[in-house]
Amino acid sequence: MTVLDPILADVQKPTAQARGLPNAHYTDPAMFAEERDALFGAGWAGLAVAADVPEIGDALPITFLDIPLLLIRGRDNAVRVFQNICRHRGMILVEEPRKIEGAIRCPYHSWCYSTQGQLVATPHVGGPGFNSHKDVDRTTLGLIEVRSHIWRDVVWINLSGKAPDFEVAMADVITRWAEFDQPQHHGGADSRFTLAVNGNWKLAIENYCESYHLPWVHPGLNSYSRLEDHYNIEQDGMASGQGTLVYRQLRNETGASFPDFADLDAQWDAGAEYLSVYPNVMLGVHRDHSFAIILRPEGPGRTEEHVHLYYATPETDDTLRRKNAAQWKEVFEEDIFVVEGMQRGRRAPGFDGGRFSPAMDGPTHCFHRWAANRIAQHRQVG
Structure with a gap:
């Protein structure tokens, strides 16, 4: 569709020529209010689990x-x-x-x-x-x-009441992970935690979309699931993210790991995928556990991340479960300084939204295109 706003038109160009959303979309309360209707209210957003x-x-x-x-x-x-x-x-x-x-x-x-x-x-x-x-x-x-x-287990809401049915709106994502459409069990009190981030919610989504930052932000994770082991995922209009060909299961002192989900394809023996489902849910699937992160924006510059871990069986090894939660918490906490640093950077008047690596930033640009399209549609209707 035609976008009237030339800034949003620049966002929608091919990845190699595009620029990101401008500073105001991360700092301006008026933009935050507009996004409530354009990005959250019009479609399906995550509320809780x-x-x-x-x-x-x-x-x-x-x-x-x-x-x-x-x-x-x-x-x-x-x-x-x-x-x-x-x-x-x-x-x-x-x-x-x-x-x-x-x-x-x-x-x-x-x-x-x-x-x-x-x-x-x-x-x-x-x-x-x-x-x-x-x-x-x-x-x-x-x-x-x-x-x-x-x-x-995510409770998705449609504030406007006008979005297509969830199964229609998210059909491609549901199909992609159809093998995981089976019982999953929340790990309980030690499998949930909340992170407070002094940054715009979109920056958390953008960071989660890509693996480009792994060697520098997550050196521990990158030591066994390397940057070169990852691939991009882009599902225009609903989700983007990354997958890895190398997933290392946690094991306890006896060598036991979590039970696997049933009847998975061989690709999941050593692989995993991580999707940002627009606007505000970050999901991960592995052969033996999954997780959901719900972002709750509290203004242009503050976000709460509510993290929940799930398993294939209701009973899991307590020590192993706590170790898994601690490992993921460490990884997610490593991202906070990046999100907060980018948020502070959005106060620089000369920054025009930045550029994208055509090879590495496709999933992030996919999210920007979605946001620009939704905002443009909202403005044309309004």
């Missing part, structure tokens, strides 16, 4: 792009996302993670909702002692549900 609410009644309030949301596992065991507000006066319903034993009760006027979102009680709404009123139709005043879908 279903393992965040493992039991019936578990409720987790999440502020996502300044929107108060509530992740909850209902009495029917389904995981849903609602706006975390009462339909009466817009009061926040749940302030802290907790288990809902009965109904979700608004602390303001005690309107109550089921864990499936229905409005079930409106005390004194018709006057003292009268809990109903002919002009208050409870059936139309349930919690506002946010369209959601669960894939690879």
Whole structure:
């Protein structure tokens, strides 16, 4: 499609001639607000993982792009996302993670909702002692549900409600990893951690897309999974990343490793892949474990990375599992100074978005093209 903004047109040129998104897209609150609708709201974004609410009644309030949301596992065991507000006066319903034993009760006027979102009680709404009123139709005043879908345990949401079905929008990614469409089990408390990064969320995605930085930023990882062992992955319009031909399994003192996922192709015996699924989810798959990283932007210059590790069986060796989490945490922490350094660099007025290596930066440029297209479409519709 034709892009009216010449800066965005430069982003969409072939990789060898293109430049990246300009500084304002990383520093300007107005751009951050625009991206909320253009990059997050229009399509499917990652909010959390279903393992965040493992039991019936578990409720987790999440502020996502300044929107108060509530992740909850209902009495029917389904995981849903609602706006975390009462339909009466817009009061926040749940302030802290907790288990809902009965109904979700608004602390303001005690309107109550089921864990499936229905409005079930409106005390004194018709006057003292009268809990109903002919002009208050409870059936139309349930919690506002946010369209959601669960894939690879990630709870994906579509804020606009207008995106194609998830299976359609993400068809190529789902197909690529179809072999891994089997049970995976969250490793528990020692398989989740959160990293705070003083950088724009896009820089975290861009860094994760490519293997170019491995020799200098991850020398330990590069010692056995070398730069030359990696290949680029580009799935225009939805994801990009990298794969490796060399994956080294962790082993305990007896030589045992994690159990493998079932019936995998031989390519996974020594290989692994890592995808940034746009806009804000970073995924990794290996023969014996996987992970999901959900990015939650907290403004133009700050991002939280919520990391979760999964295994093929519900029971795994405690020591090995903790060692795996510690190893990945070390790798992901090594990236923080890069993201934060690029963020500070975006304050330099002469920087025009930078250039891309045609050989090494294709996945990163793929993400920039996607972002530029979405922003252009948003501006034309708006």
